[in-house]
Amino acid sequence: MLTQTDGLVVNSTDSGESDKLLTLITERYGKMFVYARGGRRLNSKFMAASLKFTFGDFVMDKTDKLNILHEATPKRSFFGLQKDITSLCLADYICEVLADTTMENEPSGKALPLALNCLYALSEKGYPPQDVKTVFELRMTEALGLNPDLSCCCRCGRSDREWYYLDVMNGELICHDCGVPSDDDRTRELTGTARIMILMSSAEVYAADRVIGADKSRMFSLPNDKALRRKLGEMSEKYLINHLEHNYKTLDFYKEMIKLG
Ligand SMILES: [Zn+2]
Structure with missing residues (x-):
């Protein structure tokens, strides 16, 4: 059955004497491994679209075991990289x-x-x-779906503190007043592992929250402050x-x- 899909080439490796094995990330089918037969030959019709970082339109024979490329048309190649x-x-x-x-x-x-x-x-x-x-x-x-809750301290609910600890693995903020270091020691004793804590100022918390939640058109608008x-x-x-x-x-x-x- 022929299947058509857009996809980004995230890896392209040589296979056999003249083939290429592409790893594509597609919207609908997720990760796909696709054979481009003869893809290494200079005159291959797959040459342009099988380069790493190419986003293109791919038509393939999709089976449970193997996907064989039939046609490939590059849409964007990101040559500026x-x-x-x-x-x-x-x-x-x-x-x-x-x-x-x-x-x-x-x-x-x-x-x-x-x-x-x-x-x-x-x-x-x-x-x-x-x-x-x-x-x-x-x-x-x-x-x-792993993003931290940066809205307030998870213990007292306050969002007007100067400093917070980010509890990395729990994805939660704990304000300085709710006291993490001694708690951290206790956890280490109980579980034998240290919790991963990052001390963050309120400005850093706010900036991180903005980056995560920003509209797509403003997603690269970071604060001017270099240290931040x-x-x-x-x-x-x-x-x-x-x-x-x-x-x-x-x-x-x-x-x-x-x-x-
Ligand atoms: Zn608190």
């Missing part, structure tokens, strides 16, 4: 997280449009990779990575690039 190695590394990380969190035969939900918006921001708008990373990580928590943006970046990474419990090699590589840059 090639101009900046840090942006390219971040795009790799975005695609790895997207592939890791998308199931086969399940709709990809909000994660695919978010990733496409971030690739567009890097490639066409030239937004700073650090900012795009923060927005991707924070909004990815929402796309996956850096803090948001640290918080977004710690939060997402601890929830996904995965070491992403592409993230390590991106960080190396940032150091060199």
Whole structure:
């Protein structure tokens, strides 16, 4: 049965003598593995659409065991990513997280449009990779239903405090007055593991909440304050990575690039 779908190529590897194996993220079918027969040949009709980071229209013979590509038409190629190695590394990380969190035969939900918006921001708008990373990580928590409740302290309900702790794994704020450090020690004694707490100012809490909840047209409007943006970046990474419990090699590589840059 021939199936047509839009999809983003998040991985493209050589297979056999002349084939390519593509990993696509699609809206309807989630993650798909598709064979492009003869895809490595220079004159292959799949050449343009089977490059990594290409968003295109794919027609395939879809079976339970194997998907064989019939036609592929690129719609957007994000060539601008090639101009900046840090942006390219971040795009790799975005695609790895997207592939890791998308199931086969399940709709990809909000994660695919978010990733496409971030690739567009890097490639066409030239937004700073650090900012795009923060927005991707924070909004990815929402796309996956893992986002923290940043509205108020989960214990006293107050939202007018200066400082809060973000309890990462519970996705909750605890205000400074409700006292976390001693509580933290007690938890460590009881469970043998430390809770992951991030101290955040009210301005940082507010900014993170705005990034997660912002309308799509304003999703990359981060505060001007550089220190605040850096803090948001640290918080977004710690939060997402601890929830996904995965070491992403592409993230390590991106960080190396940032150091060199
Ligand atoms: Zn409180």
